[in-house]
Amino acid sequence: xxxxxxxxxxxxxxxxxxxxxxxxxxxxxxxxxxxxxxxxxxxxxxxxxxxxxxxxxxxxxxxxxxxxxxxxxxxxxxxxxxxxxxxxxxxxxxxxxxxxxxxxxxxxxxxxxxxxxxxxxxxxxxxxxxxxxxxxxxxxxxxxxxxxxxxxxxxxxxxxxxxxxxxxxxxxxxxxxxxxxxxxxxxxxxxxxxxxxxxxxxxxxxxxxxxxxxxxxxxxxxxxxxxxxxxxxxxxxxxxxxxxxxxxxxxxxxxxxxxxxxxxxxxxxxxxxxxxxxxxxxxxxxxxxxxxxxxxxxxxxxxxxxxxxxxxxxxxxxxxxxxxxxxxxxxxxxxxxxxxxxxxxxxxxxxxxxxxxxxxxxxxxxxxxxxxxxxxxxxxxxxxxxxxxxxxxxxxxxxxxxxxxxxxxxxxxxxxxxxxxxxxxxxxxxxxxxxxxxxxxxxxxxx
Amino acid sequence: xxxxxxxxxxxxxxxxxxxxxxxxxxxxxxxxxxxxxxxxxxxxxxxxxxxxxxxxxxxxxxxxxxxxxxxxxxxxxxxxxxxxxxxxxxxxxxxxxxxxxxxxxxxxxxxxxxxxxxxxxxxxxxxxxxxxxxxxxxxxxxxxxxxxxxxxxxxxxxxxxxxxxxxxxxxxxxxxxxxxxxxxxxxxxxxxxxxxxxxxxxxxxxxxxxxxxxxxxxxxxxxxxxxxxxxxxxxxxxxxxxxxxxxxxxxxxxxxxxxxxxxxxxxxxxxxxxxxxxxxxxxxxxxxxxxxxxxxxxxxxxxxxxxxxxxxxxxxxxxxxxxxxxxxxxxxxxxxxxxxxxxxxxxxxxxxxxxxxxxxxxxxxxxxxxxxxxxxxxxxxxxxxxxxxxxxxxxxxxxxxxxxxxxxxxxxxxxxxxxxxxxxxxxxxxxxxxxxxxxxxxxxxxxxxxxxxxxxxxxxxxxxxxxxxx
Numbered sequence: 001x002x003x004x005x006x007x008x009x010x011x012x013x014x015x016x017x018x019x020x021x022x023x024x025x026x027x028x029x030x031x032x033x034x035x036x037x038x039x040x041x042x043x044x045x046x047x048x049x050x051x052x053x054x055x056x057x058x059x060x061x062x063x064x065x066x067x068x069x070x071x072x073x074x075x076x077x078x079x080x081x082x083x084x085x086x087x088x089x090x091x092x093x094x095x096x097x098x099x100x101x102x103x104x105x106x107x108x109x110x111x112x113x114x115x116x117x118x119x120x121x122x123x124x125x126x127x128x129x130x131x132x133x134x135x136x137x138x139x140x141x142x143x144x145x146x147x148x149x150x151x152x153x154x155x156x157x158x159x160x161x162x163x164x165x166x167x168x169x170x171x172x173x174x175x176x177x178x179x180x181x182x183x184x185x186x187x188x189x190x191x192x193x194x195x196x197x198x199x200x201x202x203x204x205x206x207x208x209x210x211x212x213x214x215x216x217x218x219x220x221x222x223x224x225x226x227x228x229x230x231x232x233x234x235x236x237x238x239x240x241x242x243x244x245x246x247x248x249x250x251x252x253x254x255x256x257x258x259x260x261x262x263x264x265x266x267x268x269x270x271x272x273x274x275x276x277x278x279x280x281x282x283x284x285x286x287x288x289x290x291x292x293x294x295x296x297x298x299x300x301x302x303x304x305x306x307x308x309x310x311x312x313x314x315x316x317x318x319x320x321x322x323x324x325x326x327x328x329x330x331x332x333x334x335x336x337x338x339x340x341x342x343x344x345x346x347x348x349x350x351x352x353x354x355x356x357x358x359x360x361x362x363x364x365x366x367x368x369x370x371x372x373x374x375x376x377x378x379x380x381x382x383x384x385x386x387x388x389x390x391x392x393x394x395x396x397x398x399x400x401x402x403x404x405x406x407x408x409x410x411x412x413x414x415x416x417x418x419x420x421x422x423x424x425x426x427x428x429x430x431x432x433x434x435x436x437x438x439x440x441x442x443x444x445x446x447x
Numbered sequence: 448x449x450x451x452x453x454x455x456x457x458x459x460x461x462x463x464x465x466x467x468x469x470x471x472x473x474x475x476x477x478x479x480x481x482x483x484x485x486x487x488x489x490x491x492x493x494x495x496x497x498x499x500x501x502x503x504x505x506x507x508x509x510x511x512x513x514x515x516x517x518x519x520x521x522x523x524x525x526x527x528x529x530x531x532x533x534x535x536x537x538x539x540x541x542x543x544x545x546x547x548x549x550x551x552x553x554x555x556x557x558x559x560x561x562x563x564x565x566x567x568x569x570x571x572x573x574x575x576x577x578x579x580x581x582x583x584x585x586x587x588x589x590x591x592x593x594x595x596x597x598x599x600x601x602x603x604x605x606x607x608x609x610x611x612x613x614x615x616x617x618x619x620x621x622x623x624x625x626x627x628x629x630x631x632x633x634x635x636x637x638x639x640x641x642x643x644x645x646x647x648x649x650x651x652x653x654x655x656x657x658x659x660x661x662x663x664x665x666x667x668x669x670x671x672x673x674x675x676x677x678x679x680x681x682x683x684x685x686x687x688x689x690x691x692x693x694x695x696x697x698x699x700x701x702x703x704x705x706x707x708x709x710x711x712x713x714x715x716x717x718x719x720x721x722x723x724x725x726x727x728x729x730x731x732x733x734x735x736x737x738x739x740x741x742x743x744x745x746x747x748x749x750x751x752x753x754x755x756x757x758x759x760x761x762x763x764x765x766x767x768x769x770x771x772x773x774x775x776x777x778x779x780x781x782x783x784x785x786x787x788x789x790x791x792x793x794x795x796x797x798x799x800x801x802x803x804x805x806x807x808x809x810x811x812x813x814x815x816x817x818x819x820x821x822x823x824x825x826x827x828x829x830x831x832x833x834x835x836x837x838x839x840x841x842x843x844x845x846x847x848x849x850x851x852x853x854x855x856x857x858x859x860x861x862x863x864x865x866x867x868x869x870x871x872x873x874x875x876x877x878x879x880x881x882x883x884x885x886x887x888x889x890x891x892x893x894x895x896x897x898x899x900x901x902x903x904x905x906x907x908x909x910x911x912x913x914x915x916x917x
Contacts, residue, residue, distance in 0.1 A: 028662075029663065030499065031664075032554075032556050032617050033615075409917075418898065421898055421899055
């Protein structure tokens with residue numbers, strides 16, 4: 001009976017063979033590998049949000065309430081077993097009032113949007129929705145402290161970004177304070193390439209001006225980037241060295257030159273240098289950039305970059321979107337930032353979760369009758385998830401060097417580097433977003 | 448006078464004999480001097496990673512150094528920024544004797560063509576170029592660095608490279624193996640010796656010292672003769688051209704098959720041997736077929752059939768609808784509680800049925816709808832497969848218990864014929880669940896549909912072969 005066994009390779013058959021040391025406890029293998037473990041995915045779910053009002057909410061109100069609930073998905077998603085981050089391209093449809101109990105309306109909607117989702121879930125993903133986003137912050141408090149959010153960022157304005165009902169000590173309850181929606185997941189690979197309009201970068205004089213805005217991590221550190229211990233000063237020096245090694249000539253700005261741009265200041269003068277090689281010119285700015293710091297000089301230079309640069313690259317804190325908020329900067333300056341609607345530009349925002357913060361408000365300023373989306377003359381490259389500041393400068397350096405090389409390729413006619421290749425350089429895989437590239441012209445050699 | 452002369456002659460011949468003996472014994476016991484530098488990267492990694500480093504450092508501290516063996520160690524200070532100048536100084540100090548053989552071990556997170564997480568490919572290249580010492584062996588104690596693009600970039604840095612095709616366990620290499628280097632004078636022989644010690648340390652059947660690190664995956668190791676990479680890469684350009692000329696439908700099919708069956712833990716990397724084999728399957732041109740066959744053979748693959756290196760067992764049921772009750776390791780493992788807790792058993796043979804069986808325990812059972820089936824029932828730590836049959840009702844035992852034991856869990860491939868471009872001197876892997884590990888032929892390559900980073904684009908391999916375009 002047992003002769004029917006056929007052993008094909010290197011196994012041998014024995015009747016009740018000798019025993020093995022049987023230690024089969026489950027072990028978690030540890031590998032010398034930290035890889036990209038996420039892909040982009042389309043997420044679709046039906047959400048329900050509560051809204052208290054004595055009046056039936058208008059479509060606009062309902063959409064505002066929905067957007068608030070969608071915004072509150074960020075905190076739990078970034079702390080979930082499988083982390084995810086919305087790309088900010090979501091569409092809300094099928095908005096309707098599901099029911100009304102007393103003065104509480106239940107508004108139903110369908111969410112469809114792209115997220116970056118950690119490997120794991122293939123078909124469904126649990127989304128935590130604040131039942132009533134207007135009430136969730138208050139409900140999260142235990143005494144004077146909310147254990148559901150970051151211990152340092154306790155304000156209501158920061159809550160959507162940091163809250164997580166599964167955090168130790170959090171008393172928020174499922175179905176009472178939040179609900180879980182089962183989202184449908186459709187993973188996809190993004191292999192489509194898009195390219196900067198290299199040929200449209202030069203100004204009327206044929207020059208390409210790249211403004212590197214280095215926002216300080218810690219404004220208490222030295223203001224001279226050549227000697228400062230600030231984390232961003234290292235990247236300043238690294239990239240500066242790279243440019244000099246590659247034939248750029250540097251020049252430090254005088255106080256008078258700085259004052260021409262920074263008409264007013266609320267602190268020490270910033271450090272500014274220019275590096276030039278042929279038609280390409282880099283302007284390096286180093287100073288505080290946080291809206292609540294002595295960042296007036298930064299704001300003047302930022303305004304100048306937006307108005308005149310071919311390419312602007314900001315590396316620094318995002319301040320949950322507050323540091324580069326155009327209205328706040330304009331208020332600080334007392335002047336409007338005049339976007340050049342005729343000029344093609346690229347803005348790189350290398351800061352935490354920047355794709356969420358720095359999109360719409362910038363495109364709106366480029367809108368014209370012929371370009372109702374404002375994307376024809378602007379590409380915005382935003383970067384990744386929230387990340388440690390000490391990691392960010394490395395990506396800042398990598399993207400800056402990669403772009404410098406890309407310009408060289410486009411100038412020499414040796415090929416065009418896609419945005420996706422630039423993003424790969426910062427090892428971000430899908431954790432990046434490019435907006436405004438959908439209507440780009442095919443790249444041509446820079447004349 | 449004659450007597451004196453004879454005595455003198457005898458004395459002389461005795462002296463010569465002693466001299467000869469001394470010379471012979473000196474040769475027998477002669478040791479080769481080795482200078483070995485070990486570098487542990489990962490200053491910003493977590494505590495667990497640092498603990499692994501410390502464990503490896505303890506292993507190194509147990510190595511007995513001598514006049515024939517110097518082992519130096521460099522570790523990036525946890526939490527600090529990497530200091531390349533210090534690292535270079537360390538390496539210069541480690542490699543001082545021009546007559547000594549030289550080996551460098553680099554430990555850290557690896558990522559294929561990108562290099563190490565804390566020392567990118569270009570940085571490694573610069574570091575080793577600045578060192579100005581041709582090394583005999585570099586061992587990348589990291590993941591995925593038996594990668595053709597990476598190996599080609601660093602081909603001039605050492606004579607031989609040892610690296611893993613797949614993700615490597617953080618336990619790394621068995622450092623005590625270094626202590627035997629003085630007994631080996633030849634760098635290739637030493638490389639193969641070290642690679643063998645590495646793979647054996649993860650073998651359950653050989654009672655490897657590092658099996659604690661293994662539960663489901665393979666350890667892989669390859670030894671590369673760097674001087675042969677130039678020729679191989681020259682011939683490989685043809686492959687890049689061939690793929691570019693494939694109709695989009697074939698390109699997609701090839702990409703899908705490689706991704707699904709022959710990719711590493713890092714999905715953008717696929718096995719080079721299987722890429723060539725799968726491409727040959729698509730090819731309809733006999734000249735192309737021959738060229739691809741030549742390349743395949745350079746990777747020590749004599750025939751595709753021989754890549755089936757893991758046990759397959761045909762099990763026949765005594766009667767229709769019989770129920771096979773099964774367990775593992777002489778009925779020591781795989782009982783219901785363990786089966787449900789450890790997904791490894793389900794991966795070997797999935798079932799939801801459990802019946803009372805040996806050792807007064809309940810065991811998984813599988814109904815045989817067909818008369819026979821093929822199984823690959825082995826996995827790391829699962830070295831015997833045990834079964835017997837019950838009738839369709841599950842009440843009557845209709846066969847005696849059978850135990851099938853595997854005799855090896857390491858698959859080794861050595862170069863059989865030296866030819867221009869045959870860079871793969873030795874490769875090996877430990878078997879994983881079933882026959883999954885049969886995808887490893889020694890070297891990986893980036894999948895041709897990937898979008899390259901700028902750094903990748905500028906790699907010498909890519910410039911020469913035109914593998915990925917911007």
